[in-house]
Amino acid sequence: MKIEELKKYNEQLPELHTVIEAVQKSRPLTLEEGMLLYKNYPLEVVQTLADYRRERLHGKKVFYNRNIHIEPTNKCVYACKFCSFYRSPKSSSEEGVWDYTFEDIEEILESHKTQNLTEVHITGGVHPTHELDWWTELVRRVKKILPGIHVKAYTAVEIAFMAKQEGISFKQVLLELQKAGVDSLPGGGAEILNSEVRKKIAGGKAPSSHWLEIHKTAHELRIQSNATMLYGHVETLEHRLEHMIEIRELQEQTDGFNAFIPLKYRNVNNALSHIKETQEEDDLRNFAVSRLMVQNIKHLKAYWVMLGIETAQKSLSYGVDDLDGTISDTTKIYSMAGSIDHPAMTVMQLKQIIENQDFIPVERDSIYNPI
Ligand code: SF4
Structure with a gap:
């Protein structure tokens, strides 16, 4: 219509x-x-x-990229109720914990060297003992193995913990990360910005004021970022709208967000598993409302990894213009919560998914320049 x-x-x-x-x-x-x-x-x-x-923003274009994720550890000092990924720092490998060394990560990077990647996305659990030096060294090693790659690294929650550990400001942490080679920040950790909801589902981790301040500071340092919204758990529709308005107001001030990313809550193996997942119709409506409410962030992303390919494909007719990437089976965050196992997509497959919906696939870099 x-x-x-x-x-x-x-x-x-x-x-x-x-x-x-x-x-x-x-x-x-x-x-x-x-x-x-x-x-x-x-x-x-x-x-x-x-x-x-x-259509006004992007015509028939739909963006995708060639990327991998690095999840250095799933040990986490927090225990968010919606999270299926984390393990207590005291857990053993039999209980599903991993904690990569630099060498482990270098091996992963080497194995993807021939894929013409444009982005490495690094995020994981909030490690109890790694210090800022460890995180900056990791970025340096990524850049050494994949020179010129865009490193999108560390959520505001991880950054807030680094600042706390070191006793320095968010700005100082961001400057160190920038110096090491971080090019942009992922949008994770926002969940729902309402404090009461946050207390219920993610008590203990960086409050929403810190999340907003870190992104604002990053934008002032010319580090662009994304913003997520985890929906479909204990929040109300009003909480979602307030969340979008807060993000939109920050965007009004800084113009530093590239994409808004609604993330569907998945209910396998976490402390909120009694909550039923949203239906596809709710997901599609939520994408459309996001497109309309957050009118000043150019891109709306659907993570096919989390939604499933079919819903992600349908979302293109509900305001979405970005499907994200090839991934190459490098993330477990979503599969551990009940989404697609071993997520990976070739460029050919991504293009086909987009073309089947009568859109034009456009490969992009991490800040949405067409390649
Ligand atoms: S969502 Fe992030 S901070 Fe919360 S428990 Fe999971 S890994 Fe830790």
Whole structure:
């Protein structure tokens, strides 16, 4: 459906006329308008609005990249209830813990050397004893083996812990990481920024104010980043909308976020396993609402690794313009939570998925320059 055809709903749907005008003029939607998108408007209406916005930004282009993940450890000093990945630092390898040495990681990098990678994404558990030097040395070694590679490394939660450990400011940590070769930050660790929700699901780790401050400081240092939102657990729709508005307001100030990434909560093997996962229709609507609410972040990413290929493919018609990467079976964060086992996609497969939906695949680098 085209946006002009939505007029037929004007009589039935509250405020539709105003919402259409806001989307056309790229005016930020209010929380109340966001709630209408979630609760009152039929899915096809929200889809049409999101698709219009997507098309205005990117035409028929859908982005992908060639990347691998490095997850140096799943030992973690925290124990977020939604997390299936972490193990207590006291756990043994029989209990599923790993803690790579530099040599282990170098071996992984060497084995991917011929894949024309453009990005290495590094994130993992918050290690109890590794200090900032260890993390900077890791980045240096990555760059030595893969010269010119873009290193997207360490979530704000990991960075907050490094600052605490060293007794230095977030800015000092970021400067050290930048000096070592970190090019951008991933968006993880935001979960839901509401403090009460955060206390319930991720008590103990960096509060949302720290997450926001670290990204703001990074942007001021010209380190770009992404922003995630973990949805589908104990949060309300209002919490999601408030989260998007906070991210959007920071973007207004800094213009440093490249992509907004809604992450679906997966319920296998964690302390919230009693919560049912969201249905595909909810996921698609959530992508569309994200596209419309966070109107000032250019890219909306669907991690096929977490969503499954079919849903990720459908999300392209709900505002998504980026599917992320080839991955090469290098992440366990999502498979341990019940998503795809051994995730890997060839460039050919990614292109096919995109073309099958009548979009144009575009390989990108980490800051969305076409390659
Ligand atoms: S989400 Fe991150 S910080 Fe929380 S337990 Fe898992 S690895 Fe640790």
